[in-house]
Amino acid sequence: MTILKTLFMLAFIPSFFTQPLLAFPRNDLKPGGVAVLAVAPSNKPKPRVTYQKIPVAIVKGNQNWLAVIGLPLSAKIGRHQVSIYNNTSKKTTFKNFHVKNYKYRTQRLTIPNKNKVTPNKKSTKRIEREFFLKKKLKKTYSASTPHFNFIRPVAGRDSGRFGLRRILNKQKRNPHSGMDIAAPRGRSVKATEAGRIIYAGDLFFTGNVVYIDHGNGLLSLYAHLSKINVKKGQQVKRGEIIGKVGKTGRVTGPHLHWSVYLNGNAVDPSLFLAKKKQHKKANKKK
Numbered sequence: 001m002t003i004l005k006t007l008f009m010l011a012f013i014p015s016f017f018t019q020p021l022l023a024f025p026r027n028d029l030k031p032g033g034v035a036v037l038a039v040a041p042s043n044k045p046k047p048r049v050t051y052q053k054i055p056v057a058i059v060k061g062n063q064n065w066l067a068v069i070g071l072p073l074s075a076k077i078g079r080h081q082v083s084i085y086n087n088t089s090k091k092t093t094f095k096n097f098h099v100k101n102y103k104y105r106t107q108r109l110t111i112p113n114k115n116k117v118t119p120n121k122k123s124t125k126r127i128e129r130e131f132f133l134k135k136k137l138k139k140t141y142s143a144s145t146p147h148f149n150f151i152r153p154v155a156g157r158d159s160g161r162f163g164l165r166r167i168l169n170k171q172k173r174n175p176h177s178g179m180d181i182a183a184p185r186g187r188s189v190k191a192t193e194a195g196r197i198i199y200a201g202d203l204f205f206t207g208n209v210v211y212i213d214h215g216n217g218l219l220s221l222y223a224h225l226s227k228i229n230v231k232k233g234q235q236v237k238r239g240e241i242i243g244k245v246g247k248t249g250r251v252t253g254p255h256l257h258w259s260v261y262l263n264g265n266a267v268d269p270s271l272f273l274a275k276k277k278q279h280k281k282a283n284k285k286k
Contacts, residue, residue, distance in 0.1 A: 023149035024059075025068065025271040030102035031075040032163045032175075034262065034271050037095060038064035039084045048085040056082070056263045057146050057216035068148070068218075070262025073163060073175050077101045104163035104175065109252055116205070116250035117169045123204060130203050137199055137211050137219070138264045144215030150192040150272040151239060153222060154256045156183030162268040177266040178221065178259030185226055185254040187245040192220050192258075192272070197234045197242075206257065207248025212236065217264065223257035224249050 027036040040047045042060050049056050049067040057068040067082060077099055084093045111117050119127060160180030167173070195214040202208050206223035210230060213219055226246025230236060247254040260269045 023147070024066070025148055025267075028268070028271055029071070029097060029099050031071060031077075031099065032073040032104075032266070032268050033071050033099075033102075034267055035067075035069040035071060035080075035097050037067045037069065037082065037097060039067045039082070039095060040065040040086070045087050048087065050083045050085075051080070051263060054263045055141055055217065057218050059146065059148075059216075068146075068262060070217075070265035070267040071099060072265040073177075075099050104165055105161075106167065107160065107164040107176070108167045109169075111168055111250060111252060113250070114169065117171060117173075119204075127204050130205075133199075134203070138261055140198055140211075140213050140219060141217045141263075142196070142213055142215050144196075144213070146215040146218040147193050147238075148218075148272060149238070150260075150269075151190065152181075152273060153192050153220075153258050154181050154183050154187055154189050154245060156181040156187070156245075156256070158182075159255055160257075162266075162270065178223075178257050179269040180255050180257050182253070182255045183245045185244075185246055188241045189222055189225065189243045189245060189256055191236045191238060191240050191242050192260075194238045195220070195236060197230050197232050197236060200228050200230055200232055203249070205250045207251070208243065208246060209249075210242050212242075217262055219261040221257075221259040221261070223259070224251050224255060226254075 024036055025034045029035055039049050042064050046058060046065055049058055051069050059066050079096055080099055081094050081096050115123055159182040160176055162176060162179050164176040191212055193214050195212040198213045199211040208225035208228050209223045211219060211221050224246050225243040227244040230242045245254055245256050258269055259266055260272060
């Protein structure tokens with residue numbers, strides 16, 4: 001093939017193949033899902049958007065500024081609203097979206113360590129202290145622009161889906177706030193995206209756990225680790241090893257519990273593992 005013919009063919013390759021693809025979580029308007037909303041043209045100044053009075057992640061798409069909103073598992077079915085503040089005009093507008101009904105399955109588990117299901121007085125005091133720490137961590141909102149090109153943190157079998165209504169030792173407990181991935185003890189766990197470590201330590205229910213701040217209220221959590229390879233304040237790259245699979249905390253066996261948070265709400269991590277062809281379709285629309 002001649003050089004001239006090659007150049008002629010390259011000139012007609014669609015632009016979305018020659019430019020980096022924008023990666024976004026799948027838009028899934030269910031409790032525990034994610035809403036991706038166009039809130040302003042991308043050639044205008046970046047707006048400030050809040051949902052339930054909490055700031056949400058804002059990223060620049062091809063044509064629009066996009067708000068990426070985490071919907072709580074407790075979200076009511078029906079109309080919801082975001083507030084959009086224009087930093088130039090100093091005016092606030094509103095945009096509605098509708099949350100659809102979705103029924104999560106029930107999972108029944110038997111935990112050998114009964115104190116992890118019905119804690120004693122000493123453990124209860126610890127849990128109360130850690131409750132406020134975790135609440136503070138989930139409220140983290142840094143100015144860093146988030147990237148959503150997530151990778152799976154560890155290879156293994158999905159053993160517990162997000163949102164499962166859990167019954168532990170025949171007792172009802174809170175819905176499952178993440179994705180469980182069964183894997184051998186000691187297998188490397190990777191950061192799903194670049195970010196800053198905001199916590200690395202041991203907590204009652206999660207055992208050895210790492211929290212990563214990816215910016216604008218996007219966080220990820222990695223629990224039940226046998227070993228932690230990072231420390232608070234450390235910057236990590238996408239794919240960097242942050243720890244090893246274990247069975248610390250409240251578990252039935254070795255696995256990784258992986259959670260993703262947006263604007264303080266735990267959301268379905270599987271929505272962040274979209275295929276490339278899905279990214280292309282989303283890229284065209286946005």
